[in-house]
Amino acid sequence: MNGLEAFLLTVIAASTPLLLAAVGELVVERSGVLNLGVEGMMAIGAVVAFAVALGTGSPLLGAVAGALAGAAVALPFVFLTQVLAANQVASGLALALFGLGLSGLIGESFVGQPGVRLARLHIPGLSDLPFIGPVLFGHDVLVYFSFLMTAAVAWLLFHTRWGLILRAVGTNHHAAHALGHPVRRVRTLAILFGGLMAGLAGAYLSVSYTPQWVEDMTAGRGWIALALVVFATWRPWRVLAGAYLFGAVWILGLYAQAAGYGLPPQFLTALPYLATIVALVLISRNRTLTLMNTPAMIGQPFMPER
C-alpha cells in the first residue's frame, strides 16, 4: 500500500461520521429547528448498532438499528419542541446529555467485547485495481451512503417541491403556515431524519471505524458536525467539503508528528478546527448569499394560531 492511498483511506474513515451527522443536522436546521442533541443521538446509535451487530452477527442490521435508535431518541425532542414549543437549545442540550448517559447504561455489559466489523465492498476487477481499487471501490456501504445522502439532500432541498416547502418552513413559518403547509409535521420529519443520520454516524463508529463499544466513544464528533453545518452556511456540498477538510487536516497533523517535524502537537490538534473554520468562512464570504441560505426561523418555536 503506498503512502497516498493509506492517507486517503484514513481520511475517509475519519470524515464519514462527521459527514453523516452533519448532513442530517443540515436538514433539521433548514426546517428552522436547532437540535443540539447530535452527540447524544450518535452515542445511542453507536451502542444500539454495536449490540444488534453483536447479537445478530450482522453489522449492516446493526447500522440500520442504530439509525432507527437515533430517530427514536429524538422523539422526546420532537415532543418538547414541536408539541410543547419548548426552548430548542435547552431541549437539545438535554437530549445530548440524556443520550450519552443512556448509552452508557445500555452499553455497560458490552465494554471489553470486540465487535463485528462491517464488510468492505469488493467488486471483482474494480476493487483489485491498484490505488483506484481501494480508494474508490473498497469501502463499506456507509461511506458510499454518506456521499449518496449528501447528493440526495442537495437535490431534494433545491430541486424539488418538497425541498422548497422545507426551506419555506425554515425561512418563515408564519408564511408557510398561511400557505397551508404543515409546519410542525415538516419539522417533525426533519428532526427524525436528523436522528436517523446521527444514529447512523454513531453506528459507523461502533461497527466500522472502531468496532467496539466504550462509553463516550463519540468523543465530541456530534459537536463538530453541528459546527460544520453552520460554517458551511447550510449547504450540503460545503458540509461535505468541510467534513473532508477537517478529516484531512487532522490526519495530516498525525503524519507531521510521526515524521518528527517537531511541530507542537497541541497546535496540530487545534489545526483541523482552525483550518475548517477559515476555509468555510472564506468560501461563504458573500454576505448576501449567506443570508439567503440562513434559515431565518432557526431556533424559534412555532405554534399555529387556532
Add this chain to the structure above:
Amino acid sequence: MRSTLKITLAAAALAATLGTAQAADKLKVGFVYVGPIGDHGWTYQHNQGRLAIEKALGDKVSTSYLEKVPEGADAERALERLARSGHKLIFATSFGYMDSVIKVAKKYPDVKFEHATGYKRAKNVATYSSRFYEGRYIIGKIAGKVSKKGMAGYIASFPIPEVVRGINSFMLGAQSVNPDFKIKIVWVNSWYDPGKEADAAKVLIAQGADIITQHTDSAAPMQVAEEKGIHAFGQASDMIKFGPHAQLTAIIDNWAPYYISRAKAVLDGTWKSEDTWGGLAAGMVVMAPYTNMPEDVKKMAEETEEAIRSGKLHPFTGPIYDQDGKLRVKKGEVMADADLLGMNWYVKGITDKLPQ
C-alpha cells in the same frame, strides 16, 4: 458539562443508601472517577479495584462511586458529598483532583483520603501510584526482538512525566536488545478517543512502524494492528480479545491489592498517610500472558519480569544519556524516584522533540 444521567442516578442511589447504611457498622468506601466506568481503561480498572474490595471484605464494607467527575470545582463537590454521607475512606483517582482533595480533607479530618498519582499529602491524605514503567521496559525489550523493521509506533496522550517516563522506559528496553531501535511518537492530546487512537495507529503503520504501543486507553489501536497483521501491546486492561493474533502482552493496572489493603487498614485502625509507588513486586502492575511471540523472546520477557520483580533489575540504571548526549544517570547508579517523577526529557536514540 459532563454530568450525566448516570451521575444523577449514582447520586440518587447514594442519597437513598444514606439513611439505611448508618445503622450497620460498615465501612463506607467512596470513589471519585474522572472517566466513565465503561471506558475499559483507566477508570474501568479502578472500578475493578472497588469491586475487589467488596469481594474481599464482604459485608464489612459498602462502596459507592461517582463517575465522570471533571477536575476542578466539580471534584470538590463530589468529594464533599461522599465525605458528608458517611464515607470514611475516599479514593480520588485522577491527578487533577489533587488540590480539591487537600482542600476537602482539611474540612473532614476524620475521613481518610487516597489520591492517585499525586504528590501532596496531609495527615489524612495518602498518595499512591503504580510503576507502570516497569512493564514498559519489558514490552520495549519484546518490541526490540519482535519488530522486523526495528521501529515502533507510540501513541501518546499528554506530555506529562508519567507518559514521558513510559516512552523512555520502553526505549531503554528496546535499545537493550537492539541499539539502533527507532520510535515514532504521535500525541493525540486525549486519554481516550477510540477514533483518534485508531487514526494514529494507521498513520504510524503507514510510516513504517510494524509494532504499536500506546499510552491511551482504548483498544482501537489493537484492532487496527490485528487488521493490518502486525503486533501491538495492550494498555490498562488485557486486550487479547481485540487482537488475538496481534497482542504480545499487555500492561494491566491492578489496583485491587492496594485498595483491599487500605480498606483493611482503616478497619484495623492502622491506616497512615503515606506514599505508595508499587510495581510488579507489589502486584499493582501485572503483565498479561506473553503471546504471539517465539519461545526465546517469551523466555527473555519472563526473565526480565522476574528480574524487575526481585529488584535485581531497575529499568533506569545508568549510564543513561538524554537525547542531547548529556549524562543523566551515572554508570551503575539507579535513578532516584524524585527524578523519575519529574522526568521531562527523552533518552538518547529518540529523535523527536518533546512537546512542552
